[in-house]
Structure formats: C-alpha cells, structure tokens
Amino acid sequence: MQKAESWLKATLDYSFNDRDLFAQALTHRSANGQSNERLEFLGDAVLDLVVSEIVFRQQPHANEGDLSRLRAALVKDKSLAQLATELGIGEFLVLGSGEKKSGGHSRASILADAVEALFGAVYLDAGFDAAYGVIEKAYGQRLHDLPDPSELRDPKTRLQEFLQARSMELPVYELVQVSGRAHKQTFEVTCIIPKVASVTTGKGSSRRSAEQKSARFMLEVLDGDHND
Amino acid sequence: MQKAESWLKATLDYSFNDRDLFAQALTHRSANGQSNERLEFLGDAVLDLVVSEIVFRQQPHANEGDLSRLRAALVKDKSLAQLATELGIGEFLVLGSGEKKSGGHSRASILADAVEALFGAVYLDAGFDAAYGVIEKAYGQRLHDLPDPSELRDPKTRLQEFLQARSMELPVYELVQVSGRAHKQTFEVTCIIPKVASVTTGKGSSRRSAEQKSARFMLEVLDGDHND
Numbered sequence A, B: 001m002q003k004a005e006s007w008l009k010a011t012l013d014y015s016f017n018d019r020d021l022f023a024q025a026l027t028h029r030s031a032n033g034q035s036n037e038r039l040e041f042l043g044d045a046v047l048d049l050v051v052s053e054i055v056f057r058q059q060p061h062a063n064e065g066d067l068s069r070l071r072a073a074l075v076k077d078k079s080l081a082q083l084a085t086e087l088g089i090g091e092f093l094v095l096g097s098g099e100k101k102s103g104g105h106s107r108a109s110i111l112a113d114a115v116e117a118l119f120g121a122v123y124l125d126a127g128f129d130a131a132y133g134v135i136e137k138a139y140g141q142r143l144h145d146l147p148d149p150s151e152l153r154d155p156k157t158r159l160q161e162f163l164q165a166r167s168m169e170l171p172v173y174e175l176v177q178v179s180g181r182a183h184k185q186t187f188e189v190t191c192i193i194p195k196v197a198s199v200t201t202g203k204g205s206s207r208r209s210a211e212q213k214s215a216r217f218m219l220e221v222l223d224g225d226h227n228d
Helices: A002-012 A019-025 A037-058 A064-075 A077-087 A097-101 A108-126 A128-143 A155-165 A207-227 B002-012 B019-025 B037-058 B064-075 B077-087 B097-101 B108-126 B128-143 B155-165 B207-227
Strands: A172-179 A186-192 A200-204 B172-179 B186-192 B200-204
Touching: A002 A019, A002 A128, A019 A037, A019 A108, A037 A064, A037 A108, A037 A128, A037 B037, A037 B064, A064 A077, A064 A128, A064 B037, A077 A108, A077 A128, A108 A128, A128 B128, A155 A207, A172 A207, A186 A207, A200 A207, B002 B019, B002 B128, B019 B037, B019 B108, B037 B064, B037 B108, B037 B128, B064 B077, B064 B128, B077 B108, B077 B128, B108 B128, B155 B207, B172 B207, B186 B207, B200 B207
Parallel strands: none
Antiparallel strands: A172 A186, A186 A200, B172 B186, B186 B200
16 A cells, blocks of 8 residues: 555555545455445546636637537546556556456556546645645646647548538438348448548448548548548 | 516525626527526536435435436436426516427426526626535525435336345346237236246336336235235
C-alpha cells in the first residue's frame, strides 16, 4: 500500500485521508475483499461531470451534440485505458489469482474501471473539487488538445453537412442486399447523390453501419474531387 | 423574469447571482436568443452525479447494477417531466410561437430538458454544492423513498434469481414464430422450465422484448403457485 501511495502522490499529487477507500479503488472483483465496482459507478459520474464542464467552457460555441461527442471521446473505455497505462496504475491493482495469471494487470477494461474507481474514491475522500483537480491532472494536456468536434460526427452527418454547405441535393441510401443467416446477416447499402456520378457501397452487420460506411466512402470520393 | 425569480426562491430556495443564466435555462430552442440546450448538457451530468452519490450512500450494499437501475429510474425523462410539473416550471418557459400554440409549456420532453438546464445553470452560477442542494430539494422525498432495486431488474433476470434461489433449473426461451414484414415483425417466444407444467408465451417487436414478456408471465405463474 505504501508503494501505491507514493505513486499516487508522485503522479497525481494526491494523498488519501481514508486509506481504505484507496485500497478499495485498486481491488478488482476477482480478488477477495470489497471490490472497486461501486466506486467505479460513482467515479464514472464524477468523471462525466468534470469532463462535461471542461468541454462546455472550452467550446463556448459548440452545440450540445458536439459537446456530447467530445465528452464521449474523452471518457470512453479506450481513452481511460490509455490514461491508466500512462499513469501506471496497473501494477498496483489487486487481482484474483486467475486474473493475475491471464494478464489482468494490463487488460484494458480492468484498467479503465480502476481509473474511474480512483476518481470516485477521491470524490468520497475529499469532495468534488479534489476530484476535479485529480481528473484534470490525470488527463493533462488531453483536455486542452480537444479534437475539432466536426471530426467526431458520424459520416452520414458529415456528408449531409458537406452537401448542404454546397447547396447540393442530399443522398439517398438504398439497401441493395441482405445476405447470411439471421443474427449474422450482412447488409449492403449504396449511397447515391443526384448529379454525382460515383455511387459508393458499404457493407456492415446492420443497415445503419452499412449506410455509415457508404457515406464515409462518398465523403472520400467528394473530398478527392474537391482537392483536385 | 421577476415572477420566475420569486417562484424559484419559493419552490427551491435559490436566487441566481447571474440572472442571464436563469433566463437561458428557461429558453427553449424554439425561441429567439440563447437556448437552454448547452445548459441541459451540463445539467444532465450534474444531476447524474448528485443522484449517483445519493443512491450510493443510501444503498451501501447494492451492487453497481442495482445502483445504475436506481439512478436510471430517478433521472429518466419521465421522472424529470413529473418533477417539472410538480415544481410548476412550465409557465415560466420561453418558447417560440409555434411551440406555444401546440402546448409546449406542458410537453414532457421540454419540461424535462428545462429542469436539467436549471440544474446546470445553478452549477455554473454557484458550484457543485449549490446544485446538490437544489437537486435534493427538487426531488424531495423521492430520494428517500427509493424502490427496492430488485423490482427494477428486468423480468428475465428476476426469473433467473427466483429459480436459482429455489435450486430449480433455468428457463429455455424458444423462438416460436416471426410474422409480419421486415421492420414491422412480431416475435413470439415461449418460456419453458423443466419440471414446470406451464409454458408462457410473449410477443414483441423484438426477440428480446418477447423473451422478457414470456419471463414476466412465467413469474406471475410461479408467484401464483407460490402464494397458494
């Protein structure tokens, strides 16, 4: 525990008043004792609010859809696991023997959950402002290098915006084919735009994902034309 | 604005430092001026954290699944709209003329959004603790009369728990029939439990919902036996 405490002080400049909370945040459900699952539930909400406020303030003109996408990009499991790896929390996790043997210390989902649990534990230990500070420190520069919200929009939305900005007609998505057995079907959709010669085709495990792919390919086609 | 301020003071014991924030919280996107959509984005996260902490503290033994279900029940649009109606925020909303004519002042989604925006505005105006207090006051007794988390579990989960508690075999769900055209299909599923004479059937627009219904009917059958 002392090693973990030194690590926390050095990386996030935080010391727990209640050491039990810290120990619990590091305990995976595969181990004995109180696991970090309840703290993760709370930490998830703490993180959401802190990141919401930061993107809200940093993007004073973004609409709520763009704010949601920015927040989602920052708090998704993949981002959290990356953060956890950089912070190096993995080596302090308490795991059951099975998880330990199968590489649980570096499993993305376990790392992401532990980071959220840590934020939840700090919140209980010292309140919202303390958690805010720890989250800001953990994310560091990431919170200031926000991506352009438009890049996070899905391809169909981006295609629509591209066309509207140029007063072009909107695309039509046609389901061309469904193949495969129930629950393992493949959908094939074409994206057709009046007055655009190219037709693009997307395949996916749902109609929606096939449409998005066809829109992405169409954006690439139009972008190519545009750059010529 | 003065009437709205008196209402806020009387119902939630809050006065804004920054009146513009309050005005914005009350402004629907159908009206001119800055709408409450960004504040709603923030308020949604504030509400989530406050409710998370309250259910976390009130249910010290609930697992994170039950905590999530309790939170979801409290923050869902339907609950928020009910809250908004009781508080009487509707008459202070600023709507565009179309929305006004079509009864926007009492539309559930508009009311729910406005309440969230109000929580977000208080958070920006005076910080987390102030928002916590306002949310606690708005929810009132609801936060103390939490439902039994097990009641919020879905029927399939409850049926499984019921059977496991009695060391009975688990149910099998069989898809009996799919009828209707694509996108408007009806699924029919039976729930079969070895050694239970009754078989129940559920119908729904998805396989999942048909399964849940068949499980719910089976619970009713078993509960009837049980009470005999």
